[in-house]
Amino acid sequence: MKTLKELSKKGSNKFEIEDDLAFFEVEKLNEDYLREEVEIPDVSEVTLIRHFINLSKLNYGVDLNFYPLGSCTMKYNPKINEEVAKKEDFLYLHPLLSIEYVQGTLKILWELQEFLKEITGMDAFTLQPAAGAHGEYTGLRIMWEYFKDKGERRKKVILPDSAHGTNPASSSMLGLEVVEIESKDGMVDPEKLKEVVDENTFALMLTNPNTLGFFEKDILKISEILKSKGALLYYDGANLNGFIGIARPGDMGFDCVHLNLHKTFSTPHGGGGPGSGPVGVKEFLAKYLPFPVIEKNEDDFFYFSKPERTIGKVRSFFGNFTVLLKGYLYIRELGSEGLKEVAKLSVLNANYIKEKLKKYYPSPFDRVVKHECVLSGKIYKEYGVKTLDIAKRLMDYGFHPPTIYFPHIVDEALMIEPTETESKETLDEFIEAMIKISEEIKTNPTLVKNAPHTTYISRPDEVRAVKELKVKW
Amino acid sequence: MKFIPHTEKDIEEMLHEIGISSIDELFEDIPEEIKLKRDLNLPPPLNELELKNEIDEILSLNLKLKRIFLGGGAYFHFIPATVNYVLSRGEFYTSYTPYQPELSQGILQALFEFQSILSDLTHADVTNSSMYDGATSLVEAIFMAERIKKRGKVLVSRSLNPEYNEVLKTYLPPREITLDYIDFNENGEVPLEKLKEKVKEGYSSFVIQSPNYFGIIENLKEIGKILKESDTLFILTITEGISLGILKPPFDFGVDILAMEGQSFGIPLSFGGPYLGILQTKKEYIREIPGRIIGETKDRNGKRAYVMTLRAREQDIKRDKATSNICTNNSLNALAALVYLSTLGPSGFKKVAEINYKKAHYLAKRLIDEGFELKFKNLKFFNEFVLKLNIEPIRLKEKLSLVGIEGGIPLRYFGLDDSYLFTVTEMNSREDIELLVCALKEG
Numbered sequence: 001m002k003t004l005k006e007l008s009k010k011g012s013n014k015f016e017i018e019d020d021l022a023f024f025e026v027e028k029l030n031e032d033y034l035r036e037e038v039e040i041p042d043v044s045e046v047t048l049i050r051h052f053i054n055l056s057k058l059n060y061g062v063d064l065n066f067y068p069l070g071s072c073t074m075k076y077n078p079k080i081n082e083e084v085a086k087k088e089d090f091l092y093l094h095p096l097l098s099i100e101y102v103q104g105t106l107k108i109l110w111e112l113q114e115f116l117k118e119i120t121g122m123d124a125f126t127l128q129p130a131a132g133a134h135g136e137y138t139g140l141r142i143m144w145e146y147f148k149d150k151g152e153r154r155k156k157v158i159l160p161d162s163a164h165g166t167n168p169a170s171s172s173m174l175g176l177e178v179v180e181i182e183s184k185d186g187m188v189d190p191e192k193l194k195e196v197v198d199e200n201t202f203a204l205m206l207t208n209p210n211t212l213g214f215f216e217k218d219i220l221k222i223s224e225i226l227k228s229k230g231a232l233l234y235y236d237g238a239n240l241n242g243f244i245g246i247a248r249p250g251d252m253g254f255d256c257v258h259l260n261l262h263k264t265f266s267t268p269h270g271g272g273g274p275g276s277g278p279v280g281v282k283e284f285l286a287k288y289l290p291f292p293v294i295e296k297n298e299d300d301f302f303y304f305s306k307p308e309r310t311i312g313k314v315r316s317f318f319g320n321f322t323v324l325l326k327g328y329l330y331i332r333e334l335g336s337e338g339l340k341e342v343a344k345l346s347v348l349n350a351n352y353i354k355e356k357l358k359k360y361y362p363s364p365f366d367r368v369v370k371h372e373c374v375l376s377g378k379i380y381k382e383y384g385v386k387t388l389d390i391a392k393r394l395m396d397y398g399f400h401p402p403t404i405y406f407p408h409i410v411d412e413a414l415m416i417e418p419t420e421t422e423s424k425e426t427l428d429e430f431i432e433a434m435i436k437i438s439e440e441i442k443t444n445p446t447l448v449k450n451a452p453h454t455t456y457i458s459r460p461d462e463v464r465a466v467k468e469l470k471v472k473w
Numbered sequence: 474m475k476f477i478p479h480t481e482k483d484i485e486e487m488l489h490e491i492g493i494s495s496i497d498e499l500f501e502d503i504p505e506e507i508k509l510k511r512d513l514n515l516p517p518p519l520n521e522l523e524l525k526n527e528i529d530e531i532l533s534l535n536l537k538l539k540r541i542f543l544g545g546g547a548y549f550h551f552i553p554a555t556v557n558y559v560l561s562r563g564e565f566y567t568s569y570t571p572y573q574p575e576l577s578q579g580i581l582q583a584l585f586e587f588q589s590i591l592s593d594l595t596h597a598d599v600t601n602s603s604m605y606d607g608a609t610s611l612v613e614a615i616f617m618a619e620r621i622k623k624r625g626k627v628l629v630s631r632s633l634n635p636e637y638n639e640v641l642k643t644y645l646p647p648r649e650i651t652l653d654y655i656d657f658n659e660n661g662e663v664p665l666e667k668l669k670e671k672v673k674e675g676y677s678s679f680v681i682q683s684p685n686y687f688g689i690i691e692n693l694k695e696i697g698k699i700l701k702e703s704d705t706l707f708i709l710t711i712t713e714g715i716s717l718g719i720l721k722p723p724f725d726f727g728v729d730i731l732a733m734e735g736q737s738f739g740i741p742l743s744f745g746g747p748y749l750g751i752l753q754t755k756k757e758y759i760r761e762i763p764g765r766i767i768g769e770t771k772d773r774n775g776k777r778a779y780v781m782t783l784r785a786r787e788q789d790i791k792r793d794k795a796t797s798n799i800c801t802n803n804s805l806n807a808l809a810a811l812v813y814l815s816t817l818g819p820s821g822f823k824k825v826a827e828i829n830y831k832k833a834h835y836l837a838k839r840l841i842d843e844g845f846e847l848k849f850k851n852l853k854f855f856n857e858f859v860l861k862l863n864i865e866p867i868r869l870k871e872k873l874s875l876v877g878i879e880g881g882i883p884l885r886y887f888g889l890d891d892s893y894l895f896t897v898t899e900m901n902s903r904e905d906i907e908l909l910v911c912a913l914k915e916g
Contacts (some may be wrong), residue, residue: 001578003816004586013818017551018905019828026831038819041592048815049555052583058561063563072569076476081520082566086557089532095745097879098870104534107742118514127490130605130746131801133788144647169798171789174647177480178793211550215502246500251507262801266476270805271580272570272765273603274747290643312643316546316608316636316734317745332527335518338475344496345477351499352487366896368499392575400575408791423478424487455575460778464730465770469759469782471599472589 001058004051005473009084031256045382058456059271066426068353070403070415071164071211071373073241075346076406077335081267082417090325092365095317099303109318110294112278112328119331119339120237120257121350122280123251126289128319130395132238135258136170136205138314142281142288143232143256144174145311147405150272154231156204159426160188162211162407164236176202180237183409190221194467201231208235208249209242211407211415213350213369223253232256240264241419242347242370245340256281277322288321303456346371349427354433360438363410374410380438383445384398387412390437392459398434423433475518494880496563517814535782541907542880544857544896545686546607546634547745550825551899553864556739570765578805583780586769587811594814595731596722597753601764601890603807604750604799605844607734611680611710613797614732615650616639617761618706620631620680621797624651628705629678632657632685634712648678657881661689661849669699677705678730683723684716686887687849687894688833688857697727706730714738714751715898716855718826730754739813741808748854749806760786763797767882825899829856832906833897848892857896859884864915869893876912878905 017038028034043051060067067074084090093105113125120465140157148153157171158179168178181192187210197204208216216222235249235257238452241264249257261267262275269275281289292304292311334342347370354373358366361375379389391401391414403415418427442446452458479487488494497886500508515621518529519721521653541549546761547914560566564579571577571584584602591600629641645652655671658664663681683691693709700707709723711733723731735740737748754762759781768782812903817825833856837847840860848859862869866883873879897906 001581004590004684004811005589012533013821014555015817015821015823015824017824017828017899019824021831021835023640023829024831024835025629026834028853029690029719032692033690033720033853035717035823038823040590040817040819040822041815042814042818042820045816047554048667048812049558051811052559053562053655055565055579055583055600056559058577058582059564059568060573061564061567062598063567067569068571069569074569077477077567082561084525084528087528087532088861089537089743091743092549093535093744094541094549094742094879096543096545096882097538097541097546101536101538102533102744107531107534109704117514119754130609130803131799133620133798133800134605134609137798153858157637165789165792167789168793169791169795171531171797172793173648174765178506217502219505220504226686230619243500245504245505245509247503247509247515251509268566268805269569270566270800270884271568271584271808273576273801274605274802274803274806277800283646313608313636313639315606315640315746316634316645316748319745320747321744323747329524329528332516332519332524334719336513336515338518339513340516341477345479346494347499348479348487355491360700366504371700382675391573395573395575398575403572415807418475424483440808450748452575457575457772457776457778458774462780462782465768465782467911468770470769471585471759471782473586 001054002011004041004043007043007047007051011042011044013042049347056267057141060177062412065398066422066430067400068402068416068418070417071238073419074418075266075419077266077268081329083412084329085325090322095186100410102209103302106294108328109327112324113294114277116259116280120242120280121248122148122235122257123283124286124289125278125280126280126293127324128290128314129277129279130315130320131273131275132260132277133170134165136166137280138279138290139234139256140170140174141311142285144290145309146285149309154200156201158201158204161409163205164238166204167236171375179316184215187216188222190218190225191220193225197225197229197231199229201229203232203234207239209239211358212365212374213372214367215304215370219252221420239371242343244338244343246343261327265328265330274320274323299329341454342420347417349420349422350471353418353427353431357434358434362415372415375414377412380441383441385441385445385448388412389448389451392431393437393448395452396454399433401432415461486899521876538877538879540878542878542895542901542909543882544899545882545894546636547742548713549742549898551736552739552741555816557810559812560805560809565808571781574778578779583808583811584750584804585769585779588767590811590814591751593604594717595753596724597731599759599762600751600753600754601762601766604749604752604764604801605803607732608637608709608730609752609860610752611637612640612644612731613763614708615678617730618708620761621758622677623705624675624677625642626653626676628653628655628656628679630663630681632687633682633855634686645764654759660851661687662691662851665695670707672699672703676705678708680710680832682709682712684709684855686712688854689849689851690853691856693723693726695902701727701747708732715826715829716821721828735810738810740809747803747806749803749810764802828899832901833858836897836906843914844909848889856898857894859892861891862893863891864887873912876908878909878912
């Protein structure tokens with residue numbers, strides 16, 4: 001498709017804005033400051049709308065079809081939430097308005113804090129972080145301040161080899177050092193953990209269920225091992241969908257958690273953001289939360305407060321409010337029973353896919369999974385077909401591919417997360433396509449290797465993109 | 474069972490295929506002692522109609538104000554209908570990070586265009602495809618400068634937005650980067666002679682906001698010269714992007730890294746977020762800029778295609794060696810900014826900037842005519858300025874609320890107890906302005 005710049009024609013744009021001060025002559029800035037030309041494409045409104053609607057047609061979203069991207073929880077986004085979040089009463093709120101004017105807004109944020117405390121079993125929350133990884137940073141930063149107050153300079157963060165890439169990156173943002181431990185049967189082995197945990201251990205960061213979809217069954221032992229050396233346990237909430245309402249990280253010994261509101265609580269991912277990553281802590285860490293924290297007095301008046309040993313702010317203002325609002329609405333729509341159903345049906349869907357496909361895409365680990373399962377395309381290497389090719393071929397069947405080559409501990413990994421909002425029919429169609437592809441690999445591997453055949457573009461040349469860097473028109 | 478499409482029969486069939494008799498069996502691997510033996514203590518579920526009514530009730534606790542003269546890093550601007558129309562397309566807002574370019578050419582091309590339009594606006598070589606907000610972009614800019622210069626010290630102009638300053642104070646200490654400040658002068662600007670001296674101490678970068686927190690447009694030309702001579706990286710922060718409609722492209726002055734808030738570009742105030750972090754740099758530092766970058770390439774048939782490029786810097790590949798931990802960014806708001814800017818076009822964008830400039834100057838003039846005094850005599854301000862008022866913040870608020878106005882951010886953070894920041898945008902009519910002048914005059 002043409003770019004906006006290629007569509008640009010001088011004088012096409014007829015945008016107008018009222019000037020009710022036409023009579024007022026203002027002294028202009030001098031030429032050291034003043035701009036001559038604004039270089040923006042010049043297009044008419046109709047050209048512009050067609051351009052963007054045509055672009056949207058080249059994009060794939062959950063509203064179109066199944067999006068089984070593992071660890072991303074691409075569930076259906078309730079439309080009512082979008083409608084409510086677009087109310088002018090929310091959109092026109094300036095963040096520096098006096099709190100008397102925004103009591104309703106603060107009530108929503110305060111209640112959301114309370115809901116998240118209850119859901120996770122933690123004692124206090126901040127809603128400020130803008131995304132999951134931002135929440136990770138915030139949580140670790142809180143823990144950093146805690147150790148600093150204790151006069152300890154612990155440096156070692158322990159991560160299972162199946163950890164999300166953001167875990168090590170967030171750790172190094174704080175100058176911490178990462179030690180990776182090997183999984184045993186796809187899970188953390190308490191014996192191995194014992195060997196690496198010492199007085200220099202800052203924390204273990206754990207995703208539970210982990211990225212293989214397994215529940216870390218030794219979680220209480222793991223927690224004890226860390227506590228015995230004064231280290232902390234951090235919960236990466238990316239996979240909370242797998243047991244929400246059934247169990248709570250706070251009851252498992254976690255000291256600090258972040259949630260991915262845009263995943264578990266169904267706020268659309270927007271092509272990669274905005275998201276929201278609230279952080280919850282146990283009581284002993286509450287005084288370190290970023291400010292402001294929202295509180296309520298006995299007259300039901302909501303106000304901001306600054307925790308005693310606050311780490312400061314991790315972004316401007318209060319967080320991604322409209323994303324938080326959608327998370328709040330989702331919880332109000334589902335209640336306790338509904339959230340439990342989310343866990344149950346997302347887990348049922350994942351196990352159903354795994355059972356039906358494990359014969360065709362065998363994984364080294366075959367156990368009950370939570371909300372996602374990891375299969376492998378390894379056996380097709382002998383036909384010269386890689387998991388990447390399988391992913392591309394799925395597009396021809398109308399599906400977005402799963403996450404591939406992650407976690408790294410499974411060769412040719414296919415990480416599938418169906419979520420609870422996909423029907424049995426959709427899953428069956430997907431399973432059927434996966435089985436068909438496995439047959440195609442044996443009979444016509446070239447067909448698979450050259451896929452996709454039906455998309456707007458065929459496979460792009462990624463090497464060329466790096467070699468001949470072109471990052472603007 | 475809201476939003477779950479399964480019938481009882483579906484569930485039975487699926488359980489049968491798995492070879493179990495109830496869903497609960499799938500949770501047997503969770504130790505009994507940590508299973509929650511009760512319901513979550515949450516309000517009962519609501520249907521759509523109940524939910525709407527509930528929200529209306531909660532919203533009735535808010536007081537409606539029509540006339541807002543608040544800025545300070547978040548600005549009330551007109552948003553053309555095209556923006557919401559485009560953003561409401563499910564193909565955009567219900568998609569994820571474009572890991573599979575064949576199915577994501579729409580958002581990829583849009584982000585490439587966003588990078589391009591923003592680069593054109595500031596004359597940057599490189600714009601990434603967005604960060605969380607202006608403040609976190611600034612943190613990343615300082616980290617970038619540290620990777621390049623490794624001096625462990627940053628100098629920051631005191632007239633930086635307090636929100637941003639507080640964020641820096643959170644991020645810098647664990648990385649052992651010393652944060653030094655340079656105060657503003659009686660003109661509300663950074664004192665150039667003092668800056669010249671100060672940068673000799675050897676900083677990786679100097680951070681300045683322009684227009685600064687007081688609305689004053691700094692002398693970037695001279696600052697650029699001073700920094701170049703001292704081999705200090707020039708980091709500029711912009712919180713009010715509309716100013717670019719009348720101001721010279723900052724990279725013309727030798728800016729090395731620009732960390733900007735894009736909220737003014739078609740993104741609603743929304744009580745503080747989500748906003749749009751914009752991060753830009755020169756070509757030579759492209760491998761140091763964190764976050765996603767979209768690049769143009771060709772597909773197997775030679776057709777133009779867009780992909781996420783330079784991925785090797787990112788956390789999912791480089792893990793603890795990545796430039797940053799940023800993963801989710803603000804793509805949808807980047808799209809909003811692109812639609813906004815192209816809806817206004819070159820003449821419209823310039824016009825909106827001129828009106829913002831003019832309206833703030835009109836308010837200032839009216840107040841001066843009525844005997845009020847500006848804190849800084851400097852008239853090089855954009856759409857906000859500092860007014861001297863000998864009144865308690867609570868009294869000012871009461872006075873203005875009588876006419877449905879909120880405005881005037883107290884500047885106690887800067888030790889300016891007698892000063893308030895007033896902001897005027899195209900959303901404030903002449904009538905609003907007169908009403909404000911009247912209200913300030915009385916009592």
